[in-house]
Amino acid sequence: MQNKEEKNAYQRKWNLENKEKKAKYGKTYRNKNREEKLEHRKDYYEENKEENREYYMNNKERIIENAGKRYIRNRENILSFENKEKGREKRIEIKEKVFNHYGHRCQWLNENCNIIDSDMLQVDHTNGGGNEHRRETGLVGPRLYSWLIKNNFPEGFRLLCVNHNWKHKANMEKTEWENRKIKKEINND
Numbered sequence: 001m002q003n004k005e006e007k008n009a010y011q012r013k014w015n016l017e018n019k020e021k022k023a024k025y026g027k028t029y030r031n032k033n034r035e036e037k038l039e040h041r042k043d044y045y046e047e048n049k050e051e052n053r054e055y056y057m058n059n060k061e062r063i064i065e066n067a068g069k070r071y072i073r074n075r076e077n078i079l080s081f082e083n084k085e086k087g088r089e090k091r092i093e094i095k096e097k098v099f100n101h102y103g104h105r106c107q108w109l110n111e112n113c114n115i116i117d118s119d120m121l122q123v124d125h126t127n128g129g130g131n132e133h134r135r136e137t138g139l140v141g142p143r144l145y146s147w148l149i150k151n152n153f154p155e156g157f158r159l160l161c162v163n164h165n166w167k168h169k170a171n172m173e174k175t176e177w178e179n180r181k182i183k184k185e186i187n188n189d
């Protein structure tokens with residue numbers, strides 16, 4: 001009677017010694033089986049051609065709907081980790097291309113700021129049309145970067161670090177508020 005440890009050791013040894021044999025056998029079996037399966041499927045298809053067509057015509061809507069659902073499911077699978085990684089790399093590449101074009105540093109007060117870190121930089125609409133442009137085109141982040149490349153880096157955009165982007169927005173709000181106040185005072189006079 002073998003104890004558990006001996007059994008495991010024996011199994012390991014056997015697997016190691018028969019590794020190639022097992023792999024080869026598995027492959028041959030799979031290939032043989034695949035051919036048989038394909039052949040069988042072909043025969044089945046030919047035999048039931050007419051019936052299949054009739055079934056399709058009678059259930060067209062449902063079949064198309066299910067195919068659509070299957071496509072969506074598959075698409076989710078396809079967007080697996082590997083593809084996500086590829087997408088990430090592509091997004092970084094696009095972002096860097098845009099940042100390089102716009103000087104790859106914060107442009108606050110003619111480059112008085114030393115921020116060059118990609119994670120801390122944002123594309124800013126110089127004339128302050130950011131919200132409007134965003135509303136019109138729905139473009140933010142990677143999609144905005146792609147848009148800028150596609151439109152050959154239009155004028156009116158610059159890079160700001162996150163802090164200075166906030167400061168810029170605050171300044172604009174302040175200006176707008178003051179303008180409103182002045183207008184009100186003029187009207188009251």
Ligand SMILES: [Zn+2]
Binds near residue numbers: 106107113114161164
């Ligand atoms: Zn800055």
